[in-house]
Amino acid sequence: MDTSNNDKLPEGQNQAGAQPIFESVPVDEASAQKSEEAPESMGEEYPEVPLEETAPAYEENRMRYFFVGLGVLFFIIIFVVLIFFLRRFTGKNDKKITLVYWGLWEEAQTMSPLFEKYKRRNPAVTIEYTKMDPASYREKLIERSKNGKGPDIFRFHNTWLPMLKEIIAPLPLSIMANATFEKTFYPVIQKDLKIGDFYYGLPLEIDGLVLVYNDDLFKRAGLATPPKTWEDVANYATQLTVKTQEGSIITSGIALGTATNIEHFSDIFGWMFVQNGGSLARLTAPEARDALEAYRKFAESPRNVWDSDMPNSVTAFIQGKVAMIIVPSWELSFIKLTNPDLQIKVAELPIIPGGSKVSLANYWVEGVSKLSRNQLEGWKFLKFLVEKENLTTFYEEASKTRLFGEPYSRVDMAPLLLQHEYIGPVIQQAPYMKSLTVVSRTFDNGANDEIIKYLEDAISATVNGVSYEEALNTAQKGVEQVFQKYTIE
Numbered sequence: 001m002d003t004s005n006n007d008k009l010p011e012g013q014n015q016a017g018a019q020p021i022f023e024s025v026p027v028d029e030a031s032a033q034k035s036e037e038a039p040e041s042m043g044e045e046y047p048e049v050p051l052e053e054t055a056p057a058y059e060e061n062r063m064r065y066f067f068v069g070l071g072v073l074f075f076i077i078i079f080v081v082l083i084f085f086l087r088r089f090t091g092k093n094d095k096k097i098t099l100v101y102w103g104l105w106e107e108a109q110t111m112s113p114l115f116e117k118y119k120r121r122n123p124a125v126t127i128e129y130t131k132m133d134p135a136s137y138r139e140k141l142i143e144r145s146k147n148g149k150g151p152d153i154f155r156f157h158n159t160w161l162p163m164l165k166e167i168i169a170p171l172p173l174s175i176m177a178n179a180t181f182e183k184t185f186y187p188v189i190q191k192d193l194k195i196g197d198f199y200y201g202l203p204l205e206i207d208g209l210v211l212v213y214n215d216d217l218f219k220r221a222g223l224a225t226p227p228k229t230w231e232d233v234a235n236y237a238t239q240l241t242v243k244t245q246e247g248s249i250i251t252s253g254i255a256l257g258t259a260t261n262i263e264h265f266s267d268i269f270g271w272m273f274v275q276n277g278g279s280l281a282r283l284t285a286p287e288a289r290d291a292l293e294a295y296r297k298f299a300e301s302p303r304n305v306w307d308s309d310m311p312n313s314v315t316a317f318i319q320g321k322v323a324m325i326i327v328p329s330w331e332l333s334f335i336k337l338t339n340p341d342l343q344i345k346v347a348e349l350p351i352i353p354g355g356s357k358v359s360l361a362n363y364w365v366e367g368v369s370k371l372s373r374n375q376l377e378g379w380k381f382l383k384f385l386v387e388k389e390n391l392t393t394f395y396e397e398a399s400k401t402r403l404f405g406e407p408y409s410r411v412d413m414a415p416l417l418l419q420h421e422y423i424g425p426v427i428q429q430a431p432y433m434k435s436l437t438v439v440s441r442t443f444d445n446g447a448n449d450e451i452i453k454y455l456e457d458a459i460s461a462t463v464n465g466v467s468y469e470e471a472l473n474t475a476q477k478g479v480e481q482v483f484q485k486y487t488i489e
Contacts, residue, residue, distance in 0.1 A: 252305050
């Protein structure tokens, strides 16, 4: 058979039936062959990535997100801290604070401009002011403070500090350093308000005793200037006193010598006492006896210029029945209000022979309760009040309702009032003031009022014939009890 044409048939067909002829391949061999060829043909179009090659990329992304999140958190923390410090050092605080302020003598309308100004600077702070009744004020202040119902800020007298130790807070050095305090306020204020290394209060005013005289009566007697010394006082008083033939006083030269009808008698005696070098702790010393004798001689017959039959000294002065009185300056507003036509003049107090200027201090101070939750804010407000500009506003507002405002507590503001016709002498004497716990009309029902009663009894006893020594010896025992009771040194 010729087989040469078989080479011309298409591949896969035989010559007879043109049917494909398949080569039989064993299953195992075919599968193996297919397995060997598959990776090569698939790898050209769909490369297979081994599983272990995806892990590094995932870890890298996760770490990237971690560090991004950490950076965002760090930024937020820095932002919050920055805002905190900005608010702290700029004084801005969103926390609402109400400062309860107890005053005594100033009406709310006098204080309102200062409160409004402070709120403009400190929107979160509100001042709630109450003018308190002076009767039993000190006891109410202590009792309510202990019960958690007291004020944040309160007014107190310069002689009260020993009685307020349990409720009053010290002035933080961060608000006002001691050196600044001492440069700003008068020496008597420094002495009155310091316990240990701290000061306890900021004063808005200074006040003390002055000599007030009726200028018309002076002119009638041919007197052109006020007395300068105690010798002048004695001579003027005799010259100004007018009596009946029977010896009854029609017009007195000066209200001195008794206790029951002289307003502020304890202040006057205390001032004479201090001027003579005396001390309440040594009422039996010669200085105390001499001061009492000098005081009493103005009401001792037959050369007396005052007696127990005269009206109250301030009332008598308003009525033109006494030519000279010694009072704190705040009494002048009442005098002029009661008798606007009265021609009065004010002078510094007389001095003893060889002595120097001195006046008895009588002023009020603003303090912060140590039981307050807002002590620092309270002190910030008080520091604001004693700034020059704000003391000026305080003075001007008070002058709208009375004869004059509070004499400035700041030494550097003294020139502004030195020539004032009524309170110039207060400022002139301010550097030489001293304090004593004998101040009348503080309504403290405490150290002042109790000591005043012992002094009143001593003076009245001498009117009835008791010796100066005996009267003062009795008073000394009472004063010692008061000092012990209120821990007064």
